[in-house]
Amino acid sequence: MATFTLYGPALSTYVRTVRMVLAETNTPYDLKAVDIFSDRSAEYLAKNPFGKVPTLEVDGETLYETCAIVAYLDEVVGNGVFTPADPMIRAHMRQIMAIVDSYLYAPAIGTIAIQRLIVPSQGGQSDEAAVRAAVPKVKMALEAIEAIAIGTPYLLGTTITLADFHLMPVMLYLSKTPELAAVTSQTPKLKTWWETVSQRPSFLSVTA
Ligand SMILES: N[C@@H](CCC(=O)N[C@@H](CS)C(=O)NCC(=O)O)C(=O)O
Known part of the structure; x- marks a missing residue:
């Protein structure tokens, strides 16, 4: 299975959305904190130029925007169970x-x-x-x-x-x-x- 690293504070609504999909699918991941109440580091901005959270790294490849992240996760670890067929x-x-x-x-x-x-x-x-x-x-x-x-x-x-x-x-x-x-x-x-x-x-x- 791919290695997942999720960037963002646990209190963020969008981070929680992604974490729910990971939890529901029993997918292991690392959660790396990002302080959204101070300036984002250059290192984080290189992953997500908008400075928003969450950002997901999949085997070192970066993905941001919650809708894109959860659609991807639903396909690769959820088998599409969270997306209606109709x-x-x-x-x-x-x-x-x-x-x-x-x-x-x-x-x-x-x-x-x-x-x-x-x-x-x-x-x-x-x-x-x-x-x-x-x-x-x-x-x-x-x-x-x-x-x-x-x-x-x-x-x-x-x-x-x-x-x-x-x-x-x-x-x-x-x-x-x-x-x-x-x-x-x-x-x-x-x-x-x-x-x-x-x-x-x-x-x-x-x-x-
Ligand atoms: N369009 C982004 C929005 C993400 C977003 O607004 N995240 C909030 C936290 S829930 C954030 O990063 N806030 C910090 C800021 O705006 O500086 C997505 O869907 O991931």
Whole structure:
């Protein structure tokens, strides 16, 4: 089997998405810490010019961008079990992942989680106006996912897919904030989904 090295801090949502696929497939890997709260080293920027995490090294070859990493891992260590065979359901999986990346991550993590969890932990005061402005954006993104989701019990039916792994780490941070109730007030499927997937052993192992 190939040798896998994953770069990134354990607290990163996107790193957790990749780690879930590795955990679900019992794939051994090294996790190398990257401090995302200070400047990236030249060595790291040579692997990932955008300085983002995660980056995966496969036998010394570098891969970055979470969607590309998890699609690769699903093929080589997952046998494709996390990607639906049906073209429309597969498209819905990619659609949910794109919604997370394009419309959910920035207001949910970049604003609400940072303002509610990180800023106070460092002795600062949350920017209430920024949080207020982020709430409708998060609500809209979650409601768009709700409209696509099947939710019995996973986002796209009876089998867990890469879309679940993409959304779960973001939901975990939202669930630690007082904004959770407001942003999920119109998403009953997502509420039930979260009660189930948040107890999944692979998720608990990468978020411990
Ligand atoms: N498009 C990238 C986004 C990754 C991303 O935004 N990662 C965050 C952590 S969850 C990060 O690197 N933040 C540090 C920064 O923006 O400087 C991907 O899909 O991998």
